[in-house]
Structures are given as structure tokens and as C-alpha cells.
Amino acid sequence: MSSAATTIKAKQRPGDRVFSGSAVFAGSMILVTLAAVAIFLIVQSVPALFATSEEASILTTNFWDYVWPLLFGTVWAAALALLMALPVSIGIALFISHYAPRRLASVLGYIVDLLAAVPSVVFGLWGIGVLAPAVQPVYSWLVENLGWFPLFAGPVSGTGRTILTAAIVLAVMVLPIMTAICREVFLQTPVLHEEAALALGATRWEMIRMAVLPFGRSGIVSASVLGLGRALGETMAVAMVLSATGVISFQLLTSVNPSTIAANIALSFPEAYGLNVNVLIATGLILFVVTFAVNAFARWIVSRRKDFSGAN
């Protein structure tokens, strides 16, 4: 660009005006939609925030007492899912990017992506029909032998439909997206760094520890935060798998489990009436705010990473 770079304006033809006009309109539609989502949710939520148990039969005392255990359950289930999914997804990403034969890598990546294509309601069916009966004996064993550990305290659930099972299903569901992000970042590691490490005599694992993992650290963090966002908002799998009672409890294996916001909405909404609907919408608004915060945090990490990425 020279200093005299006054931008030359092209002649505006009618076609240009129509086309750029409709493009701007479509772009603004996104702004409008999101604003509408926020406004309609807030408008419908406001009556619920100050409702009492006389006005809305779903409440026992007031709104905040109702939403607090649900919020706890949402975060607790998502955190458990993340705890299980993170090491596995890092392992899969490393396997695909650095261990598997080059020619197989893209096929293996596609197979992992297949998991993302399974609808959540099918995961729900699978969770109840296959996973819960399969893990129930393990739960019984854990309660019998490791019951002194607070998380494993009894009595064990007879169906296996506990929060741990729900978290396992959630972990399987967020695995593909986390793996995809980790894989992308690992593949971007400067080859010179890897080759330098190998040339100095490092084994493959030492090369990964010294070159790949430090380079991919922020990618791993953003992958886990995005996975957390997914897990927070996941509805049907939890609604079907979890037999919830709406308490605050850290115990993983009992039949008394906290519910999650999304699952609670899906289960209660079809029969809700009157102010109960507004209460459920208000819990949805809180879920929206939480996932918004989590996702914004992830984007912030990704954008911060842009400044120092690359081979430097």
C-alpha cells in the first residue's frame, strides 16, 4: 500500500446494491435473532424470578431454591464428563496425529467423528439399554469395597442409572469435538521442533512432552472448555439416563441424584402450565448465561493463542 492509497470506489451498479444490501441484511438477521433469543427469554423469565410456591406449583419455596440444585447437577455432571473425556481425547488425538500410520490417520479421525453424528436420543437409549446394566455390577463392587470413599458411598443404585452413568454418556458425546480440536492443534506443531527433539535423541514420548504438548497447551484448554460447554447444554441423553431426584449430592453411585437444568426442562416442560412454564424458561435462561460465559472464555483463550502461535 502506498501512502497515497485513497481507496478507489468502484461504480455502484444496481446489482451491487441489491446484493450487498441483502448480505448486510442477512448478517444483521443474526444480530436480530440472538437479540430476540435473549429478549424473549428474559421477558418470559421475569415473572418466574419472584414467583412463590403458591403461584407456581413446581416450586417448593422460591425460584432460587429451585434452580440451585439443578445448576449444581448441571455443573457436576459436566465436570465429571470432562474429567473422563479429557485424558482420553488427548490420547486419541496423539494417537491419530503422532502414533497411527500416516495413511490410516484420516480414516481413524473420521471414525471418531462418527460418534459426533449419533443423535443424542440414541445415546440416551443406549445409555439405558446397554451401558447402565453393564456398569451396575461394577458400581455394586465399588460400593462394597470402596464405600469408605465419600464419592462411592452407598446404597448402590439397582438400575445403574446414576449421575456417573450420565457423565459417561456425556463424556462419549463430547469426545469427538475435543479430539478434533486437540488433533488440529497437535498437527500444527512446528515440524522443526519435533525433528530437533528427535535429533537430540529424544524418544517419541519425550518429543511429544517437549515439543507437542507445550505447543498445544492452549488448544487443550480451549478444547476442554468447549467440551464443557457442550456437556452443560446436553439434554436428552441425561434426561433419559439419569433417574433424578433434584438434590445436591456428590455421591456418584446411589439412586438419589441431582438433575440438570436441560434434562429437567425436557422432562417437565410437556406437562407444564401457567407460571411453571415461566419458571422452566427462567432456568433455561440461566443455562444460556452459563454456557455463554463458558464459551466466551474458550473463545478468549483461542484468540489469545493467536498472538503467540506459529513457529517462533
Added chain:
Amino acid sequence: MTVTTPQEPRTATPIANSLTAGRLPASAPWVILGVAMAVSAALFAIVGFAAGAGFDWGGAIAVGGLLYIPSIWIFSRLVEGARRATDRLVTALVTAAFVLAMIPLISLAITVITLGASRFDVEFFTSSMRNVTGEGGGALHAIVGTLLMTGTAAIISIPIGLLASIYLVEYGRGRLAQGITFLVDVMTGIPSIVAGLFAYALFAIFFGPGVRLGIAGAIALAVLMIPVVVRSSEEMLRLVPNELREAAYALGVPKWLTILKVVLPTSIAGITTGIMLSIARVIGETAPLLIAAGFTQSMNYNLFEGRMSSLPVFVYTQYANQGNPPEAYLDRAWAGALTLILIVMALNLIARLIARFFAPKFGR
């Protein structure tokens, strides 16, 4: 002249350092894996025989795998030293992570196919659930509803998403473009159930509380679909080389014609792939449709009147509201799940094929 001192003959004494330390032969991991599996299988055979139960394949393979990880470490540690042992251990663990992720996928595929096949028949695709209690009945009403609502969502979101991505790539400068990019990111993260609540809230204002309409479901799906379309189309448009645009401008082609005749045809394969994948993503959504469109047992072709079933919601309601006999309801749920998975897989496959065969050839 110069006296050369006779050199000492070289000896081949081994030097003890990690660089020349012994190595396991290339076949060693496989041999150890085989032995571990054999030991585990023998163990399970004995236990199973003693207990009178059958042979537990899953348990045997799992225990064999668990046996392999420490034994390769011990062997490598003895022969190759600590560093290589760690390397082998990590290799085993990383592979185990991949195998672990395959377990749910394979289990899911087997379950859905075996359980779904029993009701995957003609009646399932030709009848609705109207007046059906117990056995029989089908999911035609749900399939029609899914097609109508997903189709409407696609009609709404493809133009908006495509034009918005064109705006972002070709026109967008300054704050509006930044704002839209950020909000698209935000929209990607909207939980699906919140989209359903939004559509419900929107229509409840006009039609009163308790409203359930097919069009509301379509709006909810569109909210979920637009950001995916924008993201993928934007990526594809950015891949179009700038030289193509500049060549068109140099020939005096107006900007809108350049976009229409040069940029879009170059990237149409990628855009189509992205759109197919976004349809595949929303067609399996359950929660927003359960909230906004409800469910019904009868055919409903009208998006603007009455409740409308969809395939995922059909699966859910068949499971959740089991009647008598429950097996009939569960079979229908699994058959619905099989149909759903087949549709999603077909969409994914078509999308990949389009991407592969219609991608522009940039080679010379």
C-alpha cells in the same frame, strides 16, 4: 622417519549407556500382547468353567489389554532402560485410549442394528401411530414431520447463513463484521434446549401459552442451524484464491457478478458439504422439537396448525411413555433410532462424497 607407535587393536567391548543399550525386537510388543491375551483367556476360561458360565469375551480382552500395559513396561525396562520403557508405556496408553473410544461406537452400532431390525419393516414406514396401542403402528407421521420441519429450517437458514458468510468474507469490515463473527460464535454454543425455549416463547406471545406448532420447531432448528452454515460457508469462501477475484475485477466484472459467477461456483462443493453436515446435525435434535413442536400420534402436514411429531421425539416418546406390552414400544423406539442413524449417516456420506468429487481442481 617418524616412529609410529603400534596402535592397540580395537576391542568390541560394549559400552553401558542408553544409546547403545539393547533393544527389543520389532515383534516383541505383538508377542507380549499375544501372551497377555492368551493368559487372560486361559484365566477367564478356567473361572468361567468353574462357575459354569459362558466365556466372557469382553472381559478376557479387557484384562488381556490391562495385562499388556505393565508387562511391556517391565520387559522394556529390563532390556531397553527407563526412557524407552516410558515411551513404550505411553504408546500403549495412547493406543488404549483410542480402543476405549471405539468401544461405545461399536457397542452402539451393534445394539441399534440388532434391536432396531425387528421392527424395521414396511409397516413402520407406511403407518402412523393413530389409534395404535400395543403392537404395530409406525413412524410415518414422525418421518413426515422431521422432513417438513428440517426442510423448513433449511429453507430459512441456508439463504441467511450463506448471505451472512458472503457478507463476512466479501463485504464485512469494521465493527458490524466483528460483532457478527462474535455472535455467530455465541450462537454456536446455544444449548439446543434453549433454542427450543426461544421458539416457544416467541410463538407463545402471538398464540398464547401452550402453543405447539411445527413452524416453531422449524424456527428452533433454524436458530441451531444458521451458525453452522455461516461457519462452514465462511471457511470455504475464504479458501477461494484472491487471484480469481482480482482477475474478474481486472476484466471489469462488477463485484456482485464476481461473487455470483466466480467465488460461489469455485466453493460450491465445500459449501454444499457444510450445509449437508449442518442438516445432519439438526435432524437428530430432540429437545427443541419436544419443547416447540410437541408430539402427536397422527399425521400432520400443516406446519402452522397443531402439534407435529418428529423422528427423534418419536424415539423419545416411545421410550418414555411405554404402554402394554412395553416390548412393542421399545422395538419401535429402536427402529426409529436405526432410521435416524441411517439418515444421519447417509447425509454425512453424501456430504463427504460431494466434497471429494466436486471439489475444484487447483492443480495445473
